[in-house]
Amino acid sequence: MTGMVETGVLGAKVEEKLFQNRYLVDAGRPHIKVRPHDTPSKALRSLTYTCPAGCYSLNDKGQVEITVDGCFECGTCRVLTAKTGEIEWEYPRGGYGVLFKFG
Amino acid sequence: MHIVVCMKQVPDSAQIRVHPVTNTIMRQGVPTISNPYDLFALEEAMRWRDRFGGEVTVLTMGPPMAEDSLRKALTFGADRAVLLTDRFFAGSDTLATSFALAGALAKIEQEFGKPLMIFTGKQTIDGDTAQVGPGIAKRLGLNQLTYVARIVDLAPEEGHITVERRAEGGVQVLSTRLPVLITMLEGVNEIRRGSLDDAFRAARAKIVTWNAADAGITDLTKCGLRGSPTIVKKVFAPPPRAEKAYQVATTDLSMEALAETVMDEIFKRQTSLEGDLMRFSAG
Amino acid sequence: MDDTSYVGMHYRSEDFNEERPNRYTIIRAQFDKWFSRKVRDAGVVLLCETTVKELLRDTHGKVIGVKTDRDGGTALADVVILGEGVNGLVGQRSGLRSELKPDSVALAVKEMHFLPREVIESRFNLKGNEGVVIEAMGTITAGMTGTGFLYTNQESISVGIGCIVSDFAENGTTPYGLLEAFKNHPSIKPLLANSECKEYAAHLIPEGGYKSIPELFGDGWIVVGDAGQFVNAVHREGSNLAMTTGRIAGETVVWLKRRREELSKANLAEYKRRLDETFVMKDLKKYRKIPEFLHSNKHVFGLYPRLVSAAAQTWFRVDGADKLTKEKEILRSFRKGRSLPGLIGDAFKLARSWR
Known part of the structure; x- marks a missing residue:
């Protein structure tokens, strides 16, 4: 199956998937923050591919950044970095964030 | 001071998609929300209530499930909610809607006191007509201030109000006597987040629910489909425009040069435009 | 399933078309809306769009309410029933339980694909509400x-x-890449043909089972649903466990209040006692070793499906080879994939975990 994933047919664009969804973005109040760091741990770096909404990316200094707008509040990133403590994770203020149409 | 805000529950139009093959509008699974423009009206109303004291009543006409957006308005901090719901109102266009709302507003005056100001959003995102607010004002014989960007001054005791109104080509400063109907522009404030007390009050609140008879609306020929001269002939997605976007290449990035280049391009493609503009600016 | 094939077991039964069906698929957003109306009608005060931040305790440590993210945001209560879902931040941060472990929680991604009802019925051979x-x-x-x-x-x-x-x-695979690959598998793709995707969602599922169940009650608090790890990973059941735990928590509290008993830790132990008598605890206990087994025996997810699929192909292919040779070939492929002691060991371990 890894073979299939690499073929590129399936290089799914997560942005296109997120476009189907409904969010109420709490502008200026990101509910998840990556703590300042020089070099990300393996766990933190893994968020660039484990996050189902593709919220995490590497900047040109090799640090991990987050844009929370597409977040599902699933908790994967918090669970993976619980040991290293590299992110701060809260739920958005009530009413904001992902609004599941179907769930 | 009693203020009424007319709100509407609408489909979240951002969620409406056009079927790629049949080109029809797909409404299934589209959630309903409070008309976003109405929230600016609600916030403005609550600010003036907070300043002078009094009450904000929210009023909506719609099916029973429109109660959701009223309860939400209470959570934001409104004091009272009135739902006008009756099968006789089904299929109302803007004329019939303003008739029914005007009737309910008269009843609200009787029951809860005369409103000095009635607010609506500048328009709804589903109909986009901006007709209901003015329609209500006309029927109730109120002064109307539309597309209001800012209330500059309000003197409830003296009974007058001064606002800034966005108009083509600039801002108008208008003063008039209360009571008044105001339609609020978007982006002029930010809806507050109610306190926990507000949330509890909203959750426990009994929504005042009126049918046509309760609201004292007797002329049912002016309600719903029967009272609606508007005929929707067809709902369709506009065809994609034939004209394509062009890329204009230029090396000089100064603002004047960019403007020149773009204008040249436009005049080249719209041959009559330059002459028209010349005549217009000369005349 | 392997990359090109699947070996399946089907079960269809007319017996399931009962007056009260035993399983449903529901769309949560719609169900929740319906359900919240029901509870409101029953006289419940329902606060939405309000996030609980932490538990409030008195000087003795008894839970006496919650703090929310709204202004003036404390609400007092005789008992707090934590139905806060898989992440369970409130309980975690109040020291009721520890953070989820990456190896005992699953990440699931899901899409909703829309098709006309008739198309779904004919594509899946369904009638009525099947x-x-x-x-x-x-x-x-x-x-x-x-x-x-x-x-x-x-x-x-x-x-x-x-x-x-x-x-x-x-692994390094993205969840959405995996989902696309699954959707494009030759046995799944035709089932979704011409559908329109309207939502993409992700959620964690607690899969630790019986051994991960945290403290379920204390002075003034009870835990229900995903926050209590109430998911039967083997049978893919969760909602029914959540509903049952919630119901029993409610019944326990009502029972105690009717008897005018305090909602203390000792008295709330009744919740656990009642729960132990239900399928929820019995099933989770039965499968308590399964999560470990599956996690340390990845052959179940990769090698065995491949082997079974290959065996099926060998079995069904009509190519002139005699049947005895085919049987030997199948056996050989299994032995090649996993040693005989390994095969027997896996079977033995599975049987033990299943007991």
Whole structure:
């Protein structure tokens, strides 16, 4: 199956998937923050591919950044970095964030 | 001071998609929300209530499930909610809607006191007509201030109000006597987040629910489909425009040069435009 | 499943068309709306769009309410029933339980694909209110512990895939890439043809089972649902466990209040006692060793499905080879994939965990 994933047919664009969804973005109040760091741990770096909404990316200094707008509040990133403590994770203020149409 | 805000529950139009093959509008699974423009009206109303004291009543006409957006308005901090719901109102266009709302507003005056100001959003995102607010004002014989960007001054005791109104080509400063109907522009404030007390009050609140008879609306020929001269002939997605976007290449990035280049391009493609503009600016 | 084939077991039964069906697929957003109306009608005060931040305790440590994210945001209560879902931040941060472990929680991604009801009925051979659930395992999870799933709703199909979180981190595959691959598998793709996707969602599923169940009650508090790890990973059940735990928590509190008893830790132990008598605890206890088994025996998700699929192909292919040779070839392929002691050992361990 890894073979299939690499073929590129399936290089799914997560942005296109997120476009189907409904969010109420709490502008200026990101509910998840990556703590300042020089070099990300393996766990933190893994968020660039484990996050189902593709919220995490590497900047040109090799640090991990987050844009929370597409977040599902699933908790994967918090669970993976619980040991290293590299992110701060809260739920958005009530009413904001992902609004599941179907769930 | 009693203020009424007319709100509407609408489909979240951002969620409406056009079927790629049949080109029809797909409404299934589209959630309903409070008309976003109405929230600016609600916030403005609550600010003036907070300043002078009094009450904000929210009023909506719609099916029973429109109660959701009223309860939400209470959570934001409104004091009272009135739902006008009756099968006789089904299929109302803007004329019939303003008739029914005007009737309910008269009843609200009787029951809860005369409103000095009635607010609506500048328009709804589903109909986009901006007709209901003015329609209500006309029927109730109120002064109307539309597309209001800012209330500059309000003197409830003296009974007058001064606002800034966005108009083509600039801002108008208008003063008039209360009571008044105001339609609020978007982006002029930010809806507050109610306190926990507000949330509890909203959750426990009994929504005042009126049918046509309760609201004292007797002329049912002016309600719903029967009272609606508007005929929707067809709902369709506009065809994609034939004209394509062009890329204009230029090396000089100064603002004047960019403007020149773009204008040249436009005049080249719209041959009559330059002459028209010349005549217009000369005349 | 392997990359090109699937070996399946089907079960359809007219017996399931009962007056009160025993399983449903529901669309949560719609169900929640309906359900909240029901509880409101029953006299419940329902606060929405308000996030609980922490538990309030008195000087003795008894829970006496919650603090929310709204202004003036404390609400007092005789008892707090924590139904806060898999992440369970409130309980965690109040020291009721520890953080989830990456190897005992799965990340599932899911899409909602819409099709007209008639198309779904004819595509899946359905009538009335029947539905279909497909669970799939094999190379679709790229060697990770997890399953793919597809189920029909009246006008839509839910399709998704989930794997253990630590596996995702080690494997390097994106969840959405995995989902696309699953959707494009030759046995799934035609089922979704011409559908329109209207939502993409992700959620964690607690898969630790019986051994991960945290403290379930204390002075002034009870835990229900995902926050209490009430998921039967083997049978893919969760909602029914959540509903049952919630019901029993409610009944326990009502029972205690009617008797005018304090909602103390000693008295709330009644919740656990009642729960132990239900299928919830009995099933979780029965399968208590399964999560470990699946996690340390990845052959179940990669090698075995591949072997079974290959065996089926050898068995069904008409190519002139005699049947005895075919049988030997199948056996050989199994032995090659996994040593005989390994095969026997896996079977033995599975049987033990299942008991």
